[in-house]
Amino acid sequence: MSTDAVGRAYPRLEGREKVTGTARYAVEYPVDGVTYGWAVPAAVVRGRITRVDVAPALALPGVLAVLHHGNSPRLAPGPEPELWLLQEPAVHYRGQFIAVVVATSLEAAREGARLVRIDYDAGPHSTVLTADHPGLYRPDQVNPNYATDTAEGDFDAGYAAAPVRLDATYRTPAYHNNPMEPHATTAQWQDGRLLVHDSSQGAVPVQAALAELFELPRESVRVITQHVGGGFGSKGNPKATVVLAALAARQVDRPVRLALTRQQVFGPVGYRTPTIQRVRLAADADGRLTAICHDSITQTSTIREFAEQVAVYTRSMYAAPHRCTTHRLARLDVPTPFWMRAPGECPGAYALESAMDELASAVGIDPVELRIRNDPAVDPELGQPFTSRNLVACLREGARRFGWADRDPTPRARSDGRWLIGTGVAGASYPARARASAAAATARPDGGFLVRIDATDIGTGARTALWQVAADALGVPPERVEIQIGDSDLPPAGVAGGSMGTSSWSWAVIRACEALRERLRETPAGVPVDGEVTAEVNTADEVREQSALPRYAYGAHFAEVRVDADTGEVRVNRLLGVFAAGRVVNPTTARSQFIGGMTMGLSMALHEEGVLDERYGDWVNHDLATYHITGCADVERIEAHWIDEQDGELNPAGVKGIGEIGIVGTAAAIANAVHHATGVRIRDLPIRLDKLIGLSPLA
Ligand code: MOS
Numbered sequence: 270m271s272t273d274a275v276g277r278a279y280p281r282l283e284g285r286e287k288v289t290g291t292a293r294y295a296v297e298y299p300v301d302g303v304t305y306g307w308a309v310p311a312a313v314v315r316g317r318i319t320r321v322d323v324a325p326a327l328a329l330p331g332v333l334a335v336l337h338h339g340n341s342p343r344l345a346p347g348p349e350p351e352l353w354l355l356q357e358p359a360v361h362y363r364g365q366f367i368a369v370v371v372a373t374s375l376e377a378a379r380e381g382a383r384l385v386r387i388d389y390d391a392g393p394h395s396t397v398l399t400a401d402h403p404g405l406y407r408p409d410q411v412n413p414n415y416a417t418d419t420a421e422g423d424f425d426a427g428y429a430a431a432p433v434r435l436d437a438t439y440r441t442p443a444y445h446n447n448p449m450e451p452h453a454t455t456a457q458w459q460d461g462r463l464l465v466h467d468s469s470q471g472a473v474p475v476q477a478a479l480a481e482l483f484e485l486p487r488e489s490v491r492v493i494t495q496h497v498g499g500g501f502g503s504k505g506n507p508k509a510t511v512v513l514a515a516l517a518a519r520q521v522d523r524p525v526r527l528a529l530t531r532q533q534v535f536g537p538v539g540y541r542t543p544t545i546q547r548v549r550l551a552a553d554a555d556g557r558l559t560a561i562c563h564d565s566i567t568q569t570s571t572i573r574e575f576a577e578q579v580a581v582y583t584r585s586m587y588a589a590p591h592r593c594t595t596h597r598l599a600r601l602d603v604p605t606p607f608w609m610r611a612p613g614e615c616p617g618a619y620a621l622e623s624a625m626d627e628l629a630s631a632v633g634i635d636p637v638e639l640r641i642r643n644d645p646a647v648d649p650e651l652g653q654p655f656t657s658r659n660l661v662a663c664l665r666e667g668a669r670r671f672g673w674a675d676r677d678p679t680p681r682a683r684s685d686g687r688w689l690i691g692t693g694v695a696g697a698s699y700p701a702r703a704r705a706s707a708a709a710a711t712a713r714p715d716g717g718f719l720v721r722i723d724a725t726d727i728g729t730g731a732r733t734a735l736w737q738v739a740a741d742a743l744g745v746p747p748e749r750v751e752i753q754i755g756d757s758d759l760p761p762a763g764v765a766g767g768s769m770g771t772s773s774w775s776w777a778v779i780r781a782c783e784a785l786r787e788r789l790r791e792t793p794a795g796v797p798v799d800g801e802v803t804a805e806v807n808t809a810d811e812v813r814e815q816s817a818l819p820r821y822a823y824g825a826h827f828a829e830v831r832v833d834a835d836t837g838e839v840r841v842n843r844l845l846g847v848f849a850a851g852r853v854v855n856p857t858t859a860r861s862q863f864i865g866g867m868t869m870g871l872s873m874a875l876h877e878e879g880v881l882d883e884r885y886g887d888w889v890n891h892d893l894a895t896y897h898i899t900g901c902a903d904v905e906r907i908e909a910h911w912i913d914e915q916d917g918e919l920n921p922a923g924v925k926g927i928g929e930i931g932i933v934g935t936a937a938a939i940a941n942a943v944h945h946a947t948g949v950r951i952r953d954l955p956i957r958l959d960k961l962i963g964l965s966p967l968a
Contacts, residue, residue, distance in 0.1 A: 274737040274747045275922070278857040282733045282752070283496065283726075292496045295453040295468040296526045303455070304333060306517045306527035307378035308509070309368035309385055310536060311360040314886030315571075315602045316391035318358040318367060325384040326370055331377030333521045335385055337368040342519050344482040344512070350572050351537070351605060352478055352512050360389065361572045362396075362604050363887040364536035366509050371517045371525060394602040396886040398568045400438075400545045402599040405566065408576040411596045412612060413767075415578050419650060420593040424549075427560035427591025431551030435628050439548065439620040440953035443879030444541040445534070445888075445896060446609050448727075450498025452538050453528035456514035462489045467511045470500040471725050471764025472757040478507040479515060492757040497727040497765075501869075502608025503539045504727070505766040535891035539607025540879060542567040542577050546620040551591075556634040558589035558643045563621060565596045570605035574598070577606065578613030582933075583621050585819060586698060588645035602886060608766065610869055611929035614699050615936075619873075619954065622695035622937030627950065630678075636694050636941065637664050637673060648819040656820040656918035659849035660696055663825035666912055667694070667847040671827040680948035688831035689964075690842075691946025697824035697934030701851065701925035702769050705809035707760035708777035710739070710785040712795075712802045718743055718750045720781065723759040724774040729928060730858025731770050737854055738775040738922055742782035760805060768822070768926030771854060773808075775922040780806040818918060822850040822925040826867070826938035832946045837958030839943060841871055844907045844935065849914045851925035859927055863909035866931020872899035873932070874939035878955050 286292035311318075323335040336342075341355035354366060370381035395404070408417055428434060448468075455466040463483065469475050472492035480487045497504065514527040529538070544567050551560035565579035580594035609615070629636035644661050647654050668674065676692055677683070683690040708722040720739040726732040732754050740747035753759060763773050784804035789795045792802070829843040844867050853859045876897040880889045890896045909931070916923060936954060943961075944950045951960055 272741050272744060272746055274740040275854050277737065279733055279737060279855055280857065281730050282736060294450050294496050294498055295466045296455050296528050298455055298466055300455060300457065300524045303524045303526055304371050304373055304521060305375045305378040306514055306525045307370045307382040308366045308513055308527065308529065308533060309370065309382045310364045310533065311367045312363065312387065313360055313389045313391040314363045314394035314396065316360050316389045318360065318387055319390050320388040321368065322386035325386065326381040329377055329381050329384060331373040332370060332381040333373065334371045335368060335381065336517055336520055342516055345484050347478060347481045349478060352482060352507060354509055354512050355516060362570060362602050363885065364604060366513060366537060369513050369517050371521050394886050396601050396603050396881055397883045398543050398545065398566070398599055398601065400566055404599045405597045408574060408596065408598050411576040411578040411581065415581050418595045419584060421650060422591035424560050424562050424591045424593045428549060428551045431559050432554055433552045433632050435550045435624055435631060437548055437624055437627060437952060439546045439623055441544045441616045441619060442954065443543045443881065444609055444873060444877050445879050446501045446503035446540065447534060447893065447898060448499030448501060448503065451529040451531065451534050452504060452508050452510045454511045454514040455524060455526045456518040457524040458518055463515055464491045465511055465515065466493045468497050468504060469494050469507065469725065470497065470504040470727055470766050472723050473761050474764060475507040475511055476757045479511065482512060483515065493755060494725045495755040497725060500727045501610045502612060502766060505608050505764050508538050531893060532891045535888050537604050539605065541609035541612065542606035544579050544616045546579060548620050548624040550624050550628050552628060552632060554632065556628070556632040556639045556642055558587055560591035561587065561589045562593045568599050568601050568603060568606060570603050571600055573605045575606050579617045582614045582617035582698065584650050585648050585821065586621060586696065587643040588649050592649065610866065610932045611699055614929065614933045618695065618697060618933045619936045622934050623940055626693065626941040626944065635678065637668050640664055640696050651819055653818055656818050657914060657916040658821070658823065659912060659914055660698065660823040660825065662912050663823050663847040663849050664696065666910065667825040667827050667845060670847065670910060671845045673827065680945055685831065687834050689834050689946040690829065690831050691942045691944065692827065692829045693938045693941030693945055695826045695934035695937035695941060697826060697930055698821045699768055699930040699933055701772065701820040701822050701919060702767060703772040703776060703812055703920050704763045704769055705807065705812045706762035706773045706777035707805065707807040708781040709760050709803055709805040710781040712785055712789055712797050714797050714800065716749060716796055718745065719753065720750060720778055721753045721759045722774055722778060723757055723762045724754040724770065725765045726754060727765045729765065729770065729862060730855060731765060733858060734771050734854040735774055735778050739778050739782055742779040743786065768928045768930065771924050772920045772926050775924060776920045777806060777808045779921040780808060816918060820919060822848065822930045824848040824930050824934060826934045828938040828942040830939060830942040830946055832943060832961060834964055837961035837964060839875055839956055839958065841903065841939060842905055844871065846909045846931060848909065848911045848930055850911060850927045850930060851914050851916050851919055852923040853911055854922065854924060860909050862927045863931040864907050866929060867907060867909065867935050868899055868904055870932040870935020871904060871939060873954060874936040875955050
């Protein structure tokens with residue numbers, strides 16, 4: 270028997286719990302005797318703590334303890350220096366958590382944190398990235414493990430010989446992840462075991478880090494991530510909250526809840542690095558690229574190296590015989606940048622897809638046609654065929670749906686009253702990877718099934734997708750299947766990140782269900798007679814043996830904008846994306862992922878900008894009043910479509926991952942549309958009205 274749950278638009282399994290408020294998040298579980306932690310940020314950029322006066326805080330009724338480097342429980346030095354918290358007096362950046370106040374009420378903890386007196390010995394600092402920063406260096410590799418630089422052919426010769434050349438530098442500012450649920454943990458010690466409810470994209474790395482830091486066997490640490498209110502990468506590895514809560518709970522010998530404030534989410538949990546990107550393109554008179562070079566400059570902290578893979582996008586996107594990509598990094602006195610939706614591809618595509626638009630104008634070729642003309646038959650660096658590559662199909666389908674064919678390429682040719690109207694296009698790609706996972710499937714005597722996997726649903730609909738996949742793999746209606754995720758007591762699986770959740774987890778779920786069906790063949794009617802039957806699998810060997818062929822999801826973005834010729838105000842009338850991302854498990858949740866990514870890309874194009882003040886070495890706009898994020902009213906019409914794509918080289922479910930592809934290319938499509946509307950090319954995001962205000966009024 271086979272069913273067809275995959276491909277159907279089921280609502281989220283936990284939707285009712287979420288909208289009625291009964292779904293529990295990390296600091297919402299009822300816990301007897303719970304206390305509250307409040308993190309204290311460093312008030313200097315670089316230096317040492319010379320004195321901590323805890324007396325005024327401890328004098329406050331309800332305050333139980335003030336933990337700092339002088340009195341905190343000791344941690345074993347781990348591989349992750351950012352988690353070695355409250356162990357030493359050094360301050361590496363403003364906002365680093367250097368103390369925690371624990372109290373019987375949230376209010377007392379907060380007031381206690383205000384009363385802690387800390388003296389510092391502060392030194393000079395450097396916090397602003399520049400293209401000629403003296404600290405620039407070449408990292409050994411870039412995130413997660415790409416080569417730092419690549420070169421094929423002879424870029425300089427190829428560039429010099431070409432009749433058409435473009436040399437442009439693009440800049441993107443720092444961006445801050447702002448999941449609705451902040452980073453938050455409830456930590457409880459019970460008989461030497463540690464239980465944490467943590468807001469994380471994956472329990473396994475949290476469990477591993479806590480075991481190492483507190484010198485416990487892994488089985489003594491349990492991490493529960495039942496419901497998580499977003500992450501976008503910022504919860505992709507263990508963060509300060511979980512360590513601080515565990516330290517505090519050990520110190521006061523009571524359960525501790527610790528959640529970051531919104532302002533603290535702009536602090537030590539990671540942000541997208543600012544980028545400075547030089548793109549050079551050379552082409553023949555027909556727009557065929559002959560040389561491509563993408564040089565990226567980004568920042569990291571003094572604590573830990575994070576090198577965003579900004580130029581990696583350019584390595585496989587368009588064909589050209591002469592190519593190079595480079596990454597340089599400056600180590601600054603700032604919090605460590607980290608993952609934010611499509612790290613690398615997102616800012617990289619803004620630069621390359623803007624440059625392609627500039628080239629299209631320079632050679633007088635339609636920007637859709639220019640991309641089609643330069644679509645490579647094989648990976649331009651590796652020389653290998655793609656498992657499937659449907660960028661051209663996305664561009665054609667998008668152009669048809671958007672109504673691109675009649676476009677007059679002349680900038681500033683269309684207007685509606687004061688509004689200048691323009692349209693733009695951009696390509697997009699994101700790797701389609703998978704990692705090893707375990708899963709277990711159980712048959713119950715009553716004909717029901719239980720599927721267990723330590724996957725994490727950070728709001729994407731992963732729980733529902735896996736339930737659908739399991740039903741089809743078991744060959745039963747989904748109503749007979751129960752799915753359990755979000756608990757380190759379940760078979761271990763990787764984090765919800767890198768658009769690898771569904772590909773990795775469904776792989777293990779399908780194999781576990783297949784193994785169970787095999788075992789049930791021996792039982793009458795395929796139902797266990799006495800007790801349950803369970804099959805547990807791990808896909809490590811199978812994943813390792815997968816072919817090394819390049820595999821990517823693709824997309825094409827189309828945008829229509831209007832720009833007020835007097836004020837420079839930019840509004841996005843329409844966003845339309847077409848994606849090729851393998852099989853779509855659930856159209857409802859898939860659409861949400863695509864348009865969520867596109868909305869975040871719109872936010873990047875027009876609104877978001879982390880502004881750092883070198884005098885104080887800190888973000889100036891660290892709240893949602895001053896750090897602008899696109900709201901519903903900014904998105905007038907947004908559509909996501911996908912093409913039917915069958916790719917047998919990927920994984921048993923045939924999926925490519927959809928969490929990140931939606932943001933890649935969106936900002937470039939909007940920037941290109943703004944250029945078409947106005948004739949003004951903005952090469953540093955966001956596209957604010959003050960950058961456009963010099964527009965002459967309409968004639
Ligand atoms: Mo996503 S930035 O891979 O969590």
